[in-house]
Amino acid sequence: MIEIWGRRSAYNVQKVLWTLGELELPYRHIDAGGSAGGLDQAEFLAMNPNGRIPVLADGDVTIWESNSIVRYLCAQYSGDRLWAVTPAKRSLAERWMDWELATLQPDFLDLFWGFYRTPEALRDHQKIQHASARCQKHFALLDAHLAEHTFLAGDEFTMGDIPVATSLYRYFEMGIPTPEIPNVRRWYGALAERKAYREHIMTPFDKLYGRQTF
Ligand SMILES: N[C@@H](CCC(=O)N[C@@H](CS)C(=O)NCC(=O)O)C(=O)O
Incomplete structure (x- = not known):
């Protein structure tokens, strides 16, 4: 199951949630950042040393930087639809x-x-x-x-x-x-x-x- 960390009101998190929605992928959302906090916890920093959201985990792959996450999801799950092989x-x-x-x-x-x-x-x-x-x-x-x-x-x-x-x-x-x-x-x-x-x-x-x- 894909997991995504980040508050829903964050601009860079929204890019990823929108992509997951376009691809109709099931995921688990974990509130983080803003009043939910958690970005300075050792466990979170081990996933993203920048202490920023979004972070995405898919099996043993963990990714930070919103546009890199969007690229990964489209390359991995959209075939040649949202991504282009060429x-x-x-x-x-x-x-x-x-x-x-x-x-x-x-x-x-x-x-x-x-x-x-x-x-x-x-x-x-x-x-x-x-x-x-x-x-x-x-x-x-x-x-x-x-x-x-x-x-x-x-x-x-x-x-x-x-x-x-x-x-x-x-x-x-x-x-x-x-x-x-x-x-x-x-x-x-x-x-x-x-x-x-x-x-x-x-x-x-x-x-x-x-x-x-x-
Ligand atoms: N370039 C990074 C920027 C990450 C970033 O600055 N995220 C903001 C939210 S948009 C954040 O972590 N803010 C701290 C917080 O929400 O507590 C990306 O695109 O992922």
């Missing part, structure tokens, strides 16, 4: 996974933490504005790509959609002005028709509002 084809999905981690996520998290998770009186408006402008630039780039492609890696939904699209619900719902990005909106609409996306990504996050601790 390296060149797979790179079409992988570049967006790496882009999410290296480019979008740092700015998106600056915005989400600076605006949504910081109590109003403590907000640094200049920093929020900078993070918002950087996110607008990233989403405009995404929009231009999606003007030419149905999904990020082409005509079909793949693992390449998962990390980037995990940010969409919070980006559109957190209450900051967002640019006109009709192609991203169309892609978001298509993803919202997927049961696993609604179940794991489109979930209320108001408990995180103005809360800098977990």
Whole structure:
């Protein structure tokens, strides 16, 4: 039985839960991080020395880093559906996974933490504005790509959609002005028709509002 550690409200855990849902794999969920704690326990650190969630165990395989877990699950369990055996084809999905981690996520998290998770009186408006402008630039780039492609890696939904699209619900719902990005909106609409996306990504996050601790 696959086991996944991490609180359900954590952005990086949601990517993995969504993937498990897409693959219809049974799993055992263990709450960890946030108020559930446990990340500094020796047993947890033996699985992930970074003391971060998510962590996934599948038999004697233990993996940390959310995008690596998504890659593993798709390679191991999706056949050639969400994963692509051909390296060149797979790179079409992988570049967006790496882009999410290296480019979008740092700015998106600056915005989400600076605006949504910081109590109003403590907000640094200049920093929020900078993070918002950087996110607008990233989403405009995404929009231009999606003007030419149905999904990020082409005509079909793949693992390449998962990390980037995990940010969409919070980006559109957190209450900051967002640019006109009709192609991203169309892609978001298509993803919202997927049961696993609604179940794991489109979930209320108001408990995180103005809360800098977990
Ligand atoms: N790059 C790592 C980041 C892991 C990370 O920072 N996870 C956050 C949650 S999104 C965490 O462990 N936070 C501490 C906590 O929730 O207590 C990944 O993608 O897995």
